[in-house]
Amino acid sequence: MRLLPPTRRxxxxxxxxxxxxxxxxxxxxxxxxxxxxxxxxxxxxxxxREWSTERALQTNFALVALASVGLAAFHDRRWLALTAAAAxxxxxxxxxGWCPPLAVFRRRGFRDEGEIERERRALEAAAAYKP
Amino acid sequence: xxxxxxxxxxxxxREWDIERAIETEAPLVIxxxxxxxxxxxxxxxxxxxxxxxxxxxxxxxxxxPLLPVFRALGLRSAREIGAEMYALKRSRGDFAAVAAGxxxxxxxxxxxxxAPRMEARP
Numbered sequence: 018m019r020l021l022p023p024t025r026r027x028x029x030x031x032x033x034x035x036x037x038x039x040x041x042x043x044x045x046x047x048x049x050x051x052x053x054x055x056x057x058x059x060x061x062x063x064x065x066r067e068w069s070t071e072r073a074l075q076t077n078f079a080l081v082a083l084a085s086v087g088l089a090a091f092h093d094r095r096w097l098a099l100t101a102a103a104a105x106x107x108x109x110x111x112x113x114g115w116c117p118p119l120a121v122f123r124r125r126g127f128r129d130e131g132e133i134e135r136e137r138r139a140l141e142a143a144a145a146y147k148p
Numbered sequence: 149x150x151x152x153x154x155x156x157x158x159x160x161x162r163e164w165d166i167e168r169a170i171e172t173e174a175p176l177v178i179x180x181x182x183x184x185x186x187x188x189x190x191x192x193x194x195x196x197x198x199x200x201x202x203x204x205x206x207x208x209x210x211x212x213p214l215l216p217v218f219r220a221l222g223l224r225s226a227r228e229i230g231a232e233m234y235a236l237k238r239s240r241g242d243f244a245a246v247a248a249g250x251x252x253x254x255x256x257x258x259x260x261x262x263a264p265r266m267e268a269r270p
Binding site: 023024026044046048049050053071072074075076080087094097100101104105107108110111112134135138139140143145 | 158160161162163164165167168170171172174175176178179182185186190193196197199200201203204206207208226227229230234243246251252254255256257258259261262263264
């Protein structure tokens with residue numbers, strides 16, 4: 018049962034430590050900025066809309082799969098190798114937590130559901146205090 | 149009591165959510181479709197094309213044809229799992245000390261308190 022990493026830890030576990038550290042640093046700074054400016058509701062709304070790593074990777078995979086199947090159907094069947102490789106990496110990401118595009122998305126600041134939720138819960142807790 | 153809460157939080161971090169299930173199922177269907185297309189004829193390319201299209205519908209709109217199946221199996225969204233995690237953390241008093249102070253201090257304490265588990269706090 019312990020062969021696979023936990024759902025909520027598998028993305029940070031397969032990201033560069035610098036990318037993880039920057040994501041945490043920026044999240045905490047945004048909580049402080051939202052408290053200081055009083056724009057808590059707006060920030061919570063932005064967090065609801067934020068695209069997670071999972072949503073980005075699934076979209077990326079679906080588009081690569083559609084394009085390569087289209088090319089295989091109308092151009093050259095060997096494009097199916099790309100479909101198969103992308104599908105293999107998507108399964109690897111689901112089970113283990115890593116796939117080739119993940120590093121790109123992490124460097125661009127995409128966060129997993131747990132990281133987005135941590136910022137949201139921290140902001141809610143800190144904003145609940147009325148002096 | 150503390151240990152029971154930490155153990156439950158650890159379980160919740162491990163729990164498979166709907167996204168992880170879809171990320172396993174969709175590529176396997178696509179792989180099967182690619183294999184069929186390679187071995188049994190090009191018309192089977194409709195299988196990976198349909199599956200990829202449904203995945204795109206899911207990421208853009210949320211709906212997915214197998215959602216009722218995953219729900220019947222008891223799978224929850226990351227959001228639902230998180231709601232249980234943070235209800236546990238609140239009732240343990242994790243956010244009790246967040247209250248007073250300058251925004252920067254409050255943000256720091258709240259962000260540390262919001263870490264999924266005690267030992268995971270950076």
